[in-house]
Amino acid sequence: MAVTAAPAPPVATRRRPAGSHWLLLAPSIVFMLALFGWPVIQALISAFTDDSGFTFAAWDRLFGDPYFLRALRNTLLLIVIVVPIQLVLAVAMALLVQARPKFLSGHFYLWTIPLAVSELAAGLVWLSVFDSRGYLNSLLVSWGWSGTGVPWLNYTSTGTMLLAVVIAEIWRATSLVFVIVVAGIQMAPKDFDEAAQVFGANAWQRLWHVTLPQLKPSLQVALILRTILALQAFAVAQALTGRDFPLLVGETYQWYVNLQNPAVASAAALVVLALSLATALFYLRTMRQRDTEAA
């Protein structure tokens, strides 16, 4: 956390009107309260009330909807599958970068492009692959491995839909973890690794006993950030499968845009918010612990 590490500079301590920093902070505080704090309250109000007062009607409808439970299950499945794969893949990619291969800047460029690719675009990219008349099936058919191709995105086969969404998510979001891990490796002192080399540790031992422990803080951050971002995934699945593979945030969208029910949409949004808040608090607590350990 570079920001908290900032030393209090000695500049301009004289003649400063007391509290002028609040003038600088006030716009951002007002902004966040008006457009973040107030909507949370609004969401709570609209999810728990109707014309007659306090009610659980929106929640009953939400939990009574078969799509919602499927969406919850799919979202959790996606997180459990995608996040560990991304962590391992990102660490492997960062180690490859450490080995300084030729054309490193070219590889690095290609590996980070998905950082700027939107979720929707990622979904559409993989749609061209997984579509029933797409490139993957074309390949399978022309190689004679399959007669008419596999219906990857058919609404009856949840497994292959999950596979497609998982691959698209790995493609899209591994670069974020990769960048965090590369930053972590760059910040870690090289001395320990060199010392381990001098004492004859092999590559695997150095990775397991030196590099990974040094990367632990970065990996924690990446783990938690990716978990929260994966909770928000929706456009990938929307582009690939429509509503056939529902995800939590996608349900918010459906209830608001297509079913025109803001109360239920707010309830679904609150579920995502609560899950994320739990993860984020966990994240801040581990960060705090790390800060006190470091101090």
Next chain:
Amino acid sequence: MNDTGGASVRAGRPGAGVPPGTGPMTTTLPPIDRAPLRRRRRRTIAVQAACVVVSLFMVVPMVLIGLAAVSSPEALLEFPKPLIPSGFSAGTLMAFIEATGTIPALGNSLLVGIYTVVLSLLVGAPAGYALARRAFRGKDAYQVFMLLARALPIVVLSVPLATMFLNSGVYDTVFSVTLLHTTLAMPTTVLISASIFVSVPADVEEAARVFGCSRFEAARRVVFPLALPGLAASSIFTFVLSWNEILGAAVITLGHRTLPAQVLASLGEAPQAYRFAGGFALILPALVFILVMRRYLVNMWGTTLR
């Protein structure tokens, strides 16, 4: 790199330093041990091969959708498709561009992105400056709040925001999307600009004060120009964030959609050709963004924002 390998290579040929004329000594030299060199070469090849595999995984899907987007409409319907489309035409892309709403949506996306950059800098940079330069009570609480807000999915709040915007009459405007995107970008803008201002030495500001600048003038004439490159880089990040945001833009607009929201809304009834062309069009800016930003990536996304 396996440096122990290099060391044993040097140790493996002690004869290199033996002066000529010592005659029979050279014949008894042990054979040169090339195994470490070979091991190193194999390692280099393996690393390069792994890099190529990852690069292919990243590139091939983009190439495929690119090929689909430049295929002629008839070639798109073929099955099984050959890798190189049987007919090229700009028709698929033109159909996307000429589809209702694409051009206005592109304009809206650009406007929202630019407004978001300006607004988030106007509101966020002063706060970042305060965090970087001042020590005050409540600073920790403020930072924890911003970190928390960064981690929370603010965008799911677009549903109650939409109701608020409806009531205040700004629903379905570029302005309302700008407000939402600025909220999304605010925590990162504050944290990044704080780290940028920290890296501007306090001494130069002090010097400007000594030579008679007021505090505001010192900030404007000395600190701001020095922070400008960093702020410009962070602006591009804000722009990319706004450019790629879908859910919020789709929820709080109807007629004035941004480009991703427009594509998402059209997905239901759109033909495959529209989807492929749209996906390709959405990817092109990413190639440019990352090309411009690649030297800032690790610092901004990897370090400052953790």
